[in-house]
Amino acid sequence: MKNKEHINQQVEATFNTLDAIEEVKVNHFFKHKVLQQLKNQKEEKTSLFAWFTPQFQMATLAFVLLLNASAILYAFSSQKNTSNSSLESFAQEYSLQSETTSLLN
Incomplete structure (x- = not known):
């Protein structure tokens, strides 16, 4: 029984301290400022491929396309000149x- 009374006294003391807490006065722009600071912190992160x-x-795309086009033009221009001579050689x-067709007979 004594234990139960002691617990009730502690509960009552806790409620009394809660009643003693006063409202805190905060600037009405506080939330906006905090959210703005959080947003600024997020934007400061840099990506790996910045x-x-x-x-x-x-x-880079223009360079690759130019390189491919020049390679294709070189391949087709050299193929016309050397195809007949290379086949003959x-x-x-x-x-x-x-x-004669002696190989076939």
């Missing part, structure tokens, strides 16, 4: 030029 800006991306080297 150096890869859209301008740099466009320049290949046929001569492996003795594929013959007038």
Whole structure:
């Protein structure tokens, strides 16, 4: 029984201290200022690829396209000039030029 009375006294003392708490006066812009500071902290984070800006991306894309176009033009221009001579030299080297079909008979 004594234990129960002691617990009730402590509960009553706790409620009395809660009644003694007064309202805190805060500036009405406090919430706005805190939220603004949090937003500023979030914006300060830098990404890993911050150096890869859209301008740099466009320049890289243009360089790659120019490189591919020049490679394709070089490949097709050199193919026309050397295709006939390379076929003839290949046929001569492996003795594929013959007038008869003796190999088939």
